[in-house]
Amino acid sequence: MQALSGLDASFLYLETSKTPMHVAGLYILGPSEAGKAFEIEAFRAFIQSRLQVARIFRQKIVSAPFALSHPYWVEDEAFDLDKHLTHLTLPAPGDQHMFLEMVQPLFEKKLHRDRPLWEMYVIEGFQDKAYPAGSVGVLVKVHHAAIDGGSGAEIMEAFYDASPLPRKMPPDTWKPEPTPTGWALAQMSMFKSMWTKPLQANYFLLDSLQRTLIQKENMPTHKEVSPPIALMSAPYTILNTEISEKRVFDGITVPLAEIQKIKNAFEGLKLNDVLLSVCAGAVRRYLDFCAALPKESLVAMCPKSVRPSQEKGKLGNRVSAMLVSLATDEPDPVQRLLRIHKHSISAKVHSSVIHLDEVINLSPSGLTSAVAHLYQSLKISKLHQPFCNLTITNVIGPPMPLYMNGSKLLNNYGLGPITDGMGLLIALFTYNQQVMISATSCPHIISDMGLLMQFISEEIAALQQAVSEK
16 A cells, blocks of 8 residues: 555546546557567457556555545555456548547546556557558556656556567566555554654755755856746736647657757757757747737746656656746747757756655645645636646657567657646657657647647758758
């Protein structure tokens, strides 16, 4: 049994029918490298053999009595793989457009709280000309209470191998522990409230002070550090409105070499700077197309993993958050890129002092839950300026190809939650010398997701042109 942190639990508290709080990977698997036709029973047996790799697959949520503490992860004695794995077939012609249309309502549904918080949909009949015949689509949904970008990459390791030949797994010796009684949960929760919280507060203050002193010593090396972006100072845009239960998403894949060439043309740039600039330019073009581009620069919230190496394999979220100005008030793509580089340096310095997960963990469980529900039900997001305009998350995957049950992973588009006031999420995933760029929104916010993807391509081309003329 493991208690959820305050940040993990907040994703449960914020969840409503129109705001499901799961993340998802939309995978395209090529045909088997061994030349075998896809068989769902063989695939099911493969997934069954990998459940032992990550505890999340067979753990569910139980709530503490009277909300004395945040919920707990406990092993599901009634675990049934058939409740999590679904086999579907696309109707002809089975192209990517039809694939996305089938996936959208699947992604919109909340995960069931009475079982482990994940689902997998395997979709045959995928026949898009961009992929080899026999390719299969897979949608994997996992609740955000269980994973962040770092731990999500680790969960991928459960399903994937570095070669077409699946690695041999030891015998599965899993035996679920009995589900604790309400009285046992109450006792544990009272102990955590009385003793653990004060100790966490002391640790948080000392650790934050230490990180502050370290940053102060390093300040001479950060000559261009500017003050942090003030909370609730982002401009109003069409992205920052109330969301619906409907979702729309799309994605494109670009060679990593194209992004690296742009990065290498300017001294000191990071790959993330270029990717942020590409996203900023594309959103700027889209808002301008809609005659809705504000004069002030948009602000992006960029999650940043702070998971230490000794916590690899653990459930939950260990993140800080950077607020980065996207310089969308700058029409020139190169100047925008350089400004984003400068803003990113400042954001990293400020976000390294106080970690978001540590702040939320100090809040009483009942208060965190009540505030989350009130914020949603009273639609408080309409009463203040946006915290940020959109979320951009960047996960670095392996540089070599991965295989699931002998089939090569060809593409991986990330999908994520959006909320009232923050109606656009862009996910970046670097894998096998490619960058997958995908976006999640509502159809009334981004009415033409294909156009946004087109603008991403145009922004990359504009930066390439500027580099060639440099």
